Amino acid sequence: MEPLISIRLHHPKPIFQPGNILRCEYQVDAVELQQLTAIEASVLWRTEGKGDEDMGVHFFERRTPHEAPGNDLRQAFFFETSLPPSPLSYEGMIVRICWCARVRVFLRRGREVFFDKTFRLGAVRAAKFAASPASVLSS
Amino acid sequence: MTPPLAPTEFPPTNPFSSRFIRPGARPFIFPAGQSLPLLLDTLRKHAWRGEIVGRHGSGKSTLLHSLQASLLEAGLEPTCFVLRADGKVPPALRRFQWPTAASILVIDGFEQLSWPLRRKLIQASRREPSRREPSRREPSRGEQRGLITTSHRGLGLPRVFTTQPTLEIAQRVVDQMQAAGAHIEPSDVARCFHRHEGDIRETLFELYDVHQSRTHAPQAVLTT
Structure with missing residues (x-):
């Protein structure tokens, strides 16, 4: 069974502006203490679409059992970071830029699971479809 | 009044984004009557030498990804090189030696290599019959020099699969x-x-x- 990963952003809406402070709380549950070898929390952007993908990590922290009280990584952790001026979130036709807080859990035997909590940085208007591709027009 | 510039959430990811269609993201779908175990059997009979042939965009690289996972599960050690049309050949490929009996050289885009280098690799992979046992048909593990390639046309190895x-x-x-x-x-x-x-x-x-x-x-x- 996969562990449960919860991520909570301390913000009324998942919309931020450059320079805003992102406050995040995360917790891993439903997993035996001995199974956890490390937890990584990050704030990152990534692209997706038709071409090659890219990503950038804005914030990163890694926790191992010996750094946690009681060697227990299942307690709630908190971090905060000031968000950068760019890249801003964007929903385009062939590419989109997505920001997220990601928690990656490392388990014994090399297993990994992760969960993303997406949020928006900035207020760039989403692209609208202007010219239909030939395939759509010829339908 | 200025309208809202952006919704709160992104729409769902396009299921045809490159992350979902790149080789390895999806298992290869075989036509009726063919399967990965059958392909493995064919390769085994050819001492792990063979070429997968098919046109551009027909699924050769996807098949190769599925095949590599099965080779690993079978205890073999595939070393894969993906060649592009830019003509660059990784130095490690030029120097490649089969390090162990279980090693298999896997080349995606074999036609990107020069003819002399292709010939050199094919000849190096070709099993020489043992002088002690000239009548033996099946290769021993020590004699195997596996070479599995993909290309748009046949290039001299036993054809083990055609993507159509x-x-x-x-x-x-x-x-x-x-x-x-x-x-x-x-x-x-x-x-x-x-x-x-x-x-x-x-x-x-x-x-x-x-x-x-x-x-x-x-x-x-x-x-x-």
């Missing part, structure tokens, strides 16, 4: 990629598949656009 995508396979690929409430209809797949003359990769690229158009514009625009 059909509309049915394309439809099955698309069905796997779409969640419930998808925006792509079978007729879209058929139209794109025929337009790209059976090139599944190009078909999926175009379906990305079709999906985008249907999630970013009013339906009325799409049906004109």
Whole structure:
């Protein structure tokens, strides 16, 4: 069974502006203490679409059992970071830029699971479809 | 009053984004009567030497990914090189030596190599019959020098598989990629598949656009 990963952003809406402070709380549950070898929390952007993908990590922290009280990584952790001026979130036709807080859990035997909590940085208007591709027009 | 610039959440990810269609993201779909175990058997009979042949966008690289996982599960040690049309050959490939009896050299895009280098690799992989046991038909593990390649045409290795995508396979690929409430209809797949003359990769690229158009514009625009 996969562990449960919860991520909570301390913000009324998942919309931020450059320079805003992102406050995040995360917790891993439903997993035996001995199974956890490390937890990584990050704030990152990534692209997706038709071409090659890219990503950038804005914030990163890694926790191992010996750094946690009681060697227990299942307690709630908190971090905060000031968000950068760019890249801003964007929903385009062939590419989109997505920001997220990601928690990656490392388990014994090399297993990994992760969960993303997406949020928006900035207020760039989403692209609208202007010219239909030939395939759509010829339908 | 200024309208809101952006919604709170992004729309769902396009299921035809490159992350979902790159080789290895999806298992290869075999035509009826063929399967990965059968392909492994064929390769084993050829002392792990063979070529996968097919046209551009027919699924060769995807098949190679599926095959590599099975080779690993079988205790073999594939070393893969992916060659591009830029003509660059990794130095490690030029110097490649089969380090162990279980090693298999896997080359995606074998035709990108020069003819002399192809010949050198094919000859190096060719098993020399043991002088002690000249009548033995099956190679021992110590004699194996596996070489598995993909190319657009036959290049001198035993042909173990030919990728020939059909509309049915394309439809099955698309069905796997779409969640419930998808925006792509079978007729879209058929139209794109025929337009790209059976090139599944190009078909999926175009379906990305079709999906985008249907999630970013009013339906009325799409049906004109």
